[in-house]
Amino acid sequence: MQWANIRLFAVHFWRNATAPKSFYALFLIFILLTAYSAVSGIQNHITQNNIRQEHQTKARQSWEANPDKHPHRMAHFGTFAFRTHPALGIFDYGLESFTGNTVFLEAHRQNSVNFSEATFSTGMLRFGELSLALLLQLVLPLILFFTGFSCVAGDKQNGTLKILLSQGATWKEILFGKSIGLFAISLLFLIPILFVVIIALLLFENSVVNDFRWLRFFIIGTSYLVFFFIISSITVVISTSSNAPKNALLRLLGIWLLLVILLPKSTQAMGNYWFPIPSKLAFQSAIEKDAIQKGDSHNPNDPHYNHLKDSVFTVHKVTKVTDLPFNYSGFVMREGEKITSALYRKHQAKLVDIYKNQNNVTRFSSFVNPFTAIKLISMTMAGTDFSSYIDFQDKADDYRYKLAQTMNELQMEYISPKKESGSEGKAHVVGHEHWEDFQDFKHEPMTFSNSMKEAFFALLSILFWAISTIGVILFISKKAKAI
Numbered sequence: 001m002q003w004a005n006i007r008l009f010a011v012h013f014w015r016n017a018t019a020p021k022s023f024y025a026l027f028l029i030f031i032l033l034t035a036y037s038a039v040s041g042i043q044n045h046i047t048q049n050n051i052r053q054e055h056q057t058k059a060r061q062s063w064e065a066n067p068d069k070h071p072h073r074m075a076h077f078g079t080f081a082f083r084t085h086p087a088l089g090i091f092d093y094g095l096e097s098f099t100g101n102t103v104f105l106e107a108h109r110q111n112s113v114n115f116s117e118a119t120f121s122t123g124m125l126r127f128g129e130l131s132l133a134l135l136l137q138l139v140l141p142l143i144l145f146f147t148g149f150s151c152v153a154g155d156k157q158n159g160t161l162k163i164l165l166s167q168g169a170t171w172k173e174i175l176f177g178k179s180i181g182l183f184a185i186s187l188l189f190l191i192p193i194l195f196v197v198i199i200a201l202l203l204f205e206n207s208v209v210n211d212f213r214w215l216r217f218f219i220i221g222t223s224y225l226v227f228f229f230i231i232s233s234i235t236v237v238i239s240t241s242s243n244a245p246k247n248a249l250l251r252l253l254g255i256w257l258l259l260v261i262l263l264p265k266s267t268q269a270m271g272n273y274w275f276p277i278p279s280k281l282a283f284q285s286a287i288e289k290d291a292i293q294k295g296d297s298h299n300p301n302d303p304h305y306n307h308l309k310d311s312v313f314t315v316h317k318v319t320k321v322t323d324l325p326f327n328y329s330g331f332v333m334r335e336g337e338k339i340t341s342a343l344y345r346k347h348q349a350k351l352v353d354i355y356k357n358q359n360n361v362t363r364f365s366s367f368v369n370p371f372t373a374i375k376l377i378s379m380t381m382a383g384t385d386f387s388s389y390i391d392f393q394d395k396a397d398d399y400r401y402k403l404a405q406t407m408n409e410l411q412m413e414y415i416s417p418k419k420e421s422g423s424e425g426k427a428h429v430v431g432h433e434h435w436e437d438f439q440d441f442k443h444e445p446m447t448f449s450n451s452m453k454e455a456f457f458a459l460l461s462i463l464f465w466a467i468s469t470i471g472v473i474l475f476i477s478k479k480a481k482a483i
Contacts, residue, residue, distance in 0.1 A: 001176075002173065005170075005173040005177065006173050006176050009169075009176075010177045012181070013177065013181030014181045014184055017182075017185055027188065030143070033135055033139070034132065034192055034196065036130065037130050037134075038132060038196045038200070041089075041090040041091065041093075041131060044090075044093075045087070045090045048085040048101075049085045052082040052101060055082060055102075056081075059079050060440045063077070064432075064435050064436050066432060067432055068431055068432050069432070070428050070429055071330070071410040071411040071414075071430055071434075072107070072333055072408070074407050074435065075106070075333075075404045076106055078104060078105050078400075079105055079403070079441070080103070080104055080105065080441075081102070081103050081441045082102050082441075083101040083102070084443045084445070085101075086382060086383035086445055087200070087201055087204045087213050088197075088201075088216060088217065088220070088384075089382055091131065092133035092382040093129050094133075094379035094382055094383075095386060095389060096384045099386070099389040100113035100389075101113065102114055103393070105396065105397075105403060106400070106404075107404040108336065108337060108404070110344045110397055112280075113389070113396070132196065133375075133378050135193065136193060137260075137371060137374060137375055140186065141371075144182060144185070144232060145231075145249070147182065147185060148232065148236060149235065149248045150245035150249075151178045151181075151236055151239050152178065152236060152240040153239045153240070153244055153245045153247070153248045154239075154245050156243070157243075157244055157245065161174075165482055170477070171477035171478070171480050172473075175236055175473050176473060179229070179473065182232035182235060182236065183232040186228040186231070186232060187228075190225070197217065201213055201214070211383070212448035216382070216383075216448065216451070219381050220377065223374060223378070224378075226462055226465075227373075227462060229466060229469070230462075230465050233470070233472070233473055234252075234255070234469060235252060236473070237469070238255070241476065241480075260371055263368070264371070267362045268358075268361075271357070271362060274358075275361075276354075277351065277354050287347050294340075294343065296336075322417050323417075324417050326413065327411050327412045327413075327416070329411065329415075330412035330415060334405055334408035334412070337404045337405055337408060352390055363376060363457050363458065366457070366462075367461045370461075370462060376458035377455050377459060377462065380451050380455040381451060381455060383445050383451070387454045388445070388451075391450070395444070396441070396443075403438065406438055415430070
């Protein structure tokens, strides 16, 4: 196998594929779609972050504007946490429109993340949003199929292939040359999109720190390069194994429908069937049932907290709560928050495990579907996947727990145990300066190391596909026939 011959076949394929005027018309349409997707993605990123930052600021102002008040009232007053829209969300929207971006934080209660774009949109959103990633994942493979379906089958039909082989060319040189030529054409469409993303990242360079966006972008770009080599190789292999160009085109379209639509939908359905999730009512009921068994911190006659009181009295050698060196009601609220948060996190972890099991069905299918592999890599590195959403949810709940416990500790420290229990009157308040001392919520993106853990399986599968396609080309080169 001589590389000079491979290069010759690649250049020849390039010239033949780019000669028709229809190719430039198709390229122009793709560039227009790229421009539209880029503009809409950048506008959406700016709008979303401006809205979220504005409301985060208003929530903070509302929190700080509270007068002197009982700390437990402030814990129930609560605040909001808003998720920052990731910079690479300009490229791949992922699940951003479906997962929500806002959660209300209050004591004793873990609320769900709400206000997703899907809740305010029509059912058309389920068909996907036109993003730069969607163009690369769905549209460009089709273009490559239409460009290369006749690359070998056409030569076989018109007799050119027999002439090439009789003149000393080998099947390996022909197949690798045409695969590289088709891959080079894919770069014509890929490079403008990568260039647009680079400009967008430079524009938002200082919006979020320590998110490793350039390393994430490098992994995304490299993965798409490997993906399009796989698509180019598959196109050449199918064309080689077909007797006529029309048969090759039909097979390639069938593969596209199978891998892009049928297989992903099937794996999602199988995941939902094998790992069903409980309803929201059942989930909340299970938490409340466990909470009742543990005890109610707001009930002074609750057996669990009566036993806790006896233990505290024994430790401090007192017989009345007014003799304790701290406010006992605040201590009970702190203990209750610890118990309810632990219960919620236990049930939440079980629920997340079910979702992860569902997603694992899709993740494992990436070994039989390169389209799934590139989609998972793209979403995970862009920070718009399910794991990034769960990461925000966990960080928001950590902040909520810290807020509630800080208010409980303020009650223990500043509300005198000598006063009668209650939250009314000037005797049961602390200064409003404490509200300002508690830091505002600031969302930090999922760490790069965790993103790599989530994307590792998909990266492994895309590498497996690349090696496999090379192996298939080598195998086909030994079995292929010129007629």
